[in-house]
Amino acid sequence: MDYEAVIGLEVHAQLTTCSKIFTPSSTEFGHGVNELTDPVTLGMPGCLPVLNKKVVEYAIMLGLATDCQIRKRNRFARKHYFYPDLPKGYQISQYEEPICEHGNIKVRFDDTVRSIGITRIHMEEDAGKNIHDPRSGTSLVDLNRAGVPLLEIVSEPDLRTPAEASAYLKTMRKILRFLEICDGNMEEGSMRCDANVSVRPVGETKFGTRTELKNINSFKFVEKALEYEIARQIAVIKAGDVVIQETRLFDSETGTTHAMRSKEESADYRYFPDPDLPELKIQKSLIEAVRDSMPVLPEEARTKLIEVYGLSEYDADVITAERLFVDYFEEAFQICSNAKATANWLTSELFGYLNKEAIRFEDCKVSARDLGTLIKLIETDVLSGKMAKVVFEEMFNTGKSPEQIVEEQGLKQITDPEEIRKTVTSVIDENPTQLEQYLGGNDKLFGFFVGQTMKKSGGSMNPKVVNEILKDELEKRKG
Amino acid sequence: MSDITFKSVSEIRQGLASKEFSSVEITKAYLDRIEQHKDLNAFVSLSAEDALADAKLADRKIASGEAYSLTGVPIALKDLMLSKNQKASACSNIISNFISPYDSTVVVKLKEAGAVIVGKTNMDEFAMGSSNENSAFGPVKNPWNKECVPGGSSGGSAAAVSARLVPLALGTDTGGSIRQPASLSGIVGIRPTYGRVSRFGIIAYASSLDQVGAFGNSVKDCAEVLEVISGHCLKDSTSMQLEVPEFSSSLDSAIQGLRVGVPKEYFIEGIDPEVKVSIQAALTKLESLGAELVEISLPHTEYALATYYIIAPAEASSNLARYDGVRYGKRAEKASDLLELYMQTRSEGFGDEVKRRIMIGTYVLSTGYYDAYYLHAQKVRRLVKRDFDLAFDEKCDLIACPTAPTTAFKIGEKVNDPLQMYLNDIFTIPVNLAGLPGMSVPCGLDAKGLPIGLQLIGKPFDESTLFRVGHHFEQATEWHKQLPPLS
Amino acid sequence: MISKEEVFKIAHLARMAITDAQAEHFSKELSSIFEHIQKLNELDVSDVEPMTHVHGVFNVFREDQVEPSLEIQEVLKNAPDVNGQFFRVPIIKDHDSE
Structure with a gap:
């Protein structure tokens, strides 16, 4: 019998606000242990939460980007469990009333497009970090991360293969990054993913028993973890056993999953509306204000690149990988008006150099304006393609503008017919033997005269014009 | 009676202004008196050094004409109010060593106003109790009869003001914890409208019911301190963005024609006949002062207690989850793993009543019971509030009724019967459920010489009317001038 | 009626x-x-x-601004x-958050 997998993902996206969700403590990375805490973060007696407005705006933004309905009435609820990284003994989250519901996103995968349902998106606070030290038999608690805002994005169980799940995750990351509300860095934990997985015989419509997969802390591991777990479940069923509903941890060292704990009794979180936080009423005006402030989304950008700029799907996919690329492309295009050339220079030359030199796009010295200008210089015959590459290398290394480099190195292409004619004439006059042979029928020597002319001009003459004038001058001598 | 510790706040202010005495002198006098009546167990910690330094500063301010209404006036805080670098334990073992790294908003406001904080008062652990017998620091004695309780949970604050150990004290009122001890201790106690005073820096019992208020020996004293501590606070999302009226300046306005609602449900069986007689006499007095008595009905009163004993413990079980021995507080010593650390720390740290309420709260929020208990209670709570809304909309400007069904009872008398203990609060709890302001003013003594309190309940944010009516009542009676039989 | 077993279960949860x-x-x-009850x-x-906030307050926000953290000595002094x-x-063992 053949089996298929049913996968739903829960993504936790850390938001890029400056301050925490319920307190003005900073969210920056890289500070000393417990140094980004305040009485609220520490769950000190007497502390109260006050909601960061930006978190609500970001949640609405993601809701709009994923075609969700934005709930008018929202409440925060307390989710109770005891754990050292959870200072209050409860996490402030949303339970029955999430801010966004019933959405979907388009996921492109293997030349097909699938719509994957978004069940809900809700706001909550992150927990701190526990570090376990089995040697000393202790665990250490750092609460810097406690209270950092998160959006939990729950997908419908619409995904069928690990590759599809991975494509969904990448698409979601792209959306978050385009909106600039999360940096999507799984390795650093600013984007985290849990998966609900079950298998069933192909053709079956009911779901099988699912397991929850945790600790998939890198894009690399998403497919690996799912593949392992799906194979494990199929093997369990084929052996005549049943899959147990449980939480399983992925171990990236072994590429396997293992049960985190046996759930004799499922956790009882004792949710109830947080009495310290008044209700949220999301007004239309707020939704519209957020909508107006929204940047272009990856899908919209892709369509525009193909339909308006005439780029290939491949180029459009490469450029829409990051919002920065799209912005860069558009700015460069504004200067040179040649979309194809802009795409080529961006994706082959610039990305090639960045790759080779291992430089991040953000740190690139070539501005979009300058790249646009360079292309324009080619378009207007100021530079030859060959010269442009030389100029580009200089731009990449120094960050100088193409105009400045052309000026400094005298690289400007000569197109003046009179000047070219002078050089051509002198080249012909200096090579009487070759002229005689040419006139005698050796057409191949035309290339010799071109080469000599270019050499004499230091390669700075426009080859097209050189060709024309040379032809003209040689013709004259045929007499 | 010329002792400076028997003065009202305005008399203290005059005395300070006219240099009859200094803030340092009066602070010392109160500290001496606290020491003299240590047996009442009203205070759990004193900050004499800081208080005298603050008093000195206040004297300088007064001399340079920069004094506010409370500059140089001593005040005591209930032990659940956080004051930077001072202990705050909520009278619980679990945080008996906790030193606050920050100031509560009320403390910030008191400091700005120049008040002199002399120390922290005893209370029922985490404000759970009606007798102040649930304190890790032992019970407080009622200054009127040291064998009796002063009421609770703000029993230390009430006893301190009643015994003139301090002219003013702050308390919190979640189910009656200011009004009931005020009544049992023969003083004035105001619980303002929910949202009037910031809860930031107040150790939480039940977030949707807790409210900070004050004790004084007169309505005017309470009005003055409430003016100082009230106001919108950016750190408390439930505090209201409203102007704070000058409560103390409109006390004398006439009460002629004010309609005083008398809820028939508050004169039921179980109420002490002597209390009933005194309340009726007080109502007659109000009538004679020009108020109009109207009978009203608050039909859901009988459900208030049960509603409260779902909502308050539910919120408390959640609010007290943070006391786990990880970041602060006392940790059990022998724990070998984390689970044991939690179990032992919380078992050793919490007292019986706190445990009882955590158990109730955990139960009503647990899977399968939430709808039947918590959600149901939140619906009944709306009905309780609706009763008041209707009465205020159609019939009356304020409500008058007993504060507590009995006068002070003997220490130990009710400790073994939680339900009997809870019944102390049947007249005060509806006010908390509806988020209203309530005040208790002395209105009599029973045959044993124990005080009786009249409860005035106002419309939301209409503390002014309560103060006005209470003040007129005080002017026409001598009850608030009665002193407990102390040296 | 709340049984002893239930009491143990609640006490464990708490x-x-x-x-x-x-x-x-x-x-x-x-x-x-x-x-x-x-x-x-x-x-x-x-x-x-069901009652949510007794005065029906809603939409209480703060702006996304950072204020200084607590000094590390203050963070740890009560620990x-x-x-x-x-x-x-x-x-911490796996079952500890159950």
Whole structure:
């Protein structure tokens, strides 16, 4: 019998606000242990939460980007469990009333497009970090991360293969990054993913028993973890056993999953509306204000690149990988008006150099304006393609503008017919033997005269014009 | 009676202004008196050094004409109010060593106003109790009869003001914890409208019911301190963005024609006949002062207690989850793993009543019971509030009724019967459920010489009317001038 | 009626160790309290909106601005056990958050 997998993902996206969700403590990375805490973060007696407005705006933004309905009435609820990284003994989250519901996103995968349902998106606070030290038999608690805002994005169980799940995750990351509300860095934990997985015989419509997969802390591991777990479940069923509903941890060292704990009794979180936080009423005006402030989304950008700029799907996919690329492309295009050339220079030359030199796009010295200008210089015959590459290398290394480099190195292409004619004439006059042979029928020597002319001009003459004038001058001598 | 510790706040202010005495002198006098009546167990910690330094500063301010209404006036805080670098334990073992790294908003406001904080008062652990017998620091004695309780949970604050150990004290009122001890201790106690005073820096019992208020020996004293501590606070999302009226300046306005609602449900069986007689006499007095008595009905009163004993413990079980021995507080010593650390720390740290309420709260929020208990209670709570809304909309400007069904009872008398203990609060709890302001003013003594309190309940944010009516009542009676039989 | 077993279960959820005798005692006490609480079932509240905030306050926000953190000495001064700047606890096992 053949089996298929049913996968739903829960993504936790850390938001890029400056301050925490319920307190003005900073969210920056890289500070000393417990140094980004305040009485609220520490769950000190007497502390109260006050909601960061930006978190609500970001949640609405993601809701709009994923075609969700934005709930008018929202409440925060307390989710109770005891754990050292959870200072209050409860996490402030949303339970029955999430801010966004019933959405979907388009996921492109293997030349097909699938719509994957978004069940809900809700706001909550992150927990701190526990570090376990089995040697000393202790665990250490750092609460810097406690209270950092998160959006939990729950997908419908619409995904069928690990590759599809991975494509969904990448698409979601792209959306978050385009909106600039999360940096999507799984390795650093600013984007985290849990998966609900079950298998069933192909053709079956009911779901099988699912397991929850945790600790998939890198894009690399998403497919690996799912593949392992799906194979494990199929093997369990084929052996005549049943899959147990449980939480399983992925171990990236072994590429396997293992049960985190046996759930004799499922956790009882004792949710109830947080009495310290008044209700949220999301007004239309707020939704519209957020909508107006929204940047272009990856899908919209892709369509525009193909339909308006005439780029290939491949180029459009490469450029829409990051919002920065799209912005860069558009700015460069504004200067040179040649979309194809802009795409080529961006994706082959610039990305090639960045790759080779291992430089991040953000740190690139070539501005979009300058790249646009360079292309324009080619378009207007100021530079030859060959010269442009030389100029580009200089731009990449120094960050100088193409105009400045052309000026400094005298690289400007000569197109003046009179000047070219002078050089051509002198080249012909200096090579009487070759002229005689040419006139005698050796057409191949035309290339010799071109080469000599270019050499004499230091390669700075426009080859097209050189060709024309040379032809003209040689013709004259045929007499 | 010329002792400076028997003065009202305005008399203290005059005395300070006219240099009859200094803030340092009066602070010392109160500290001496606290020491003299240590047996009442009203205070759990004193900050004499800081208080005298603050008093000195206040004297300088007064001399340079920069004094506010409370500059140089001593005040005591209930032990659940956080004051930077001072202990705050909520009278619980679990945080008996906790030193606050920050100031509560009320403390910030008191400091700005120049008040002199002399120390922290005893209370029922985490404000759970009606007798102040649930304190890790032992019970407080009622200054009127040291064998009796002063009421609770703000029993230390009430006893301190009643015994003139301090002219003013702050308390919190979640189910009656200011009004009931005020009544049992023969003083004035105001619980303002929910949202009037910031809860930031107040150790939480039940977030949707807790409210900070004050004790004084007169309505005017309470009005003055409430003016100082009230106001919108950016750190408390439930505090209201409203102007704070000058409560103390409109006390004398006439009460002629004010309609005083008398809820028939508050004169039921179980109420002490002597209390009933005194309340009726007080109502007659109000009538004679020009108020109009109207009978009203608050039909859901009988459900208030049960509603409260779902909502308050539910919120408390959640609010007290943070006391786990990880970041602060006392940790059990022998724990070998984390689970044991939690179990032992919380078992050793919490007292019986706190445990009882955590158990109730955990139960009503647990899977399968939430709808039947918590959600149901939140619906009944709306009905309780609706009763008041209707009465205020159609019939009356304020409500008058007993504060507590009995006068002070003997220490130990009710400790073994939680339900009997809870019944102390049947007249005060509806006010908390509806988020209203309530005040208790002395209105009599029973045959044993124990005080009786009249409860005035106002419309939301209409503390002014309560103060006005209470003040007129005080002017026409001598009850608030009665002193407990102390040296 | 709240059984002793239920009492143990609740006490575990609330992370409070109790003895057998205490469980017995709580079982009786809680049962009598819940008997009183049952009184609420007399009321039909199917059409009543549960109360959220007593004055109906909504949309209370703060702007996304950072204020200084607490000094590290202040963060740690109340801690029962620390290691460097960390809070320290006995080692966490998988079942501990259950």
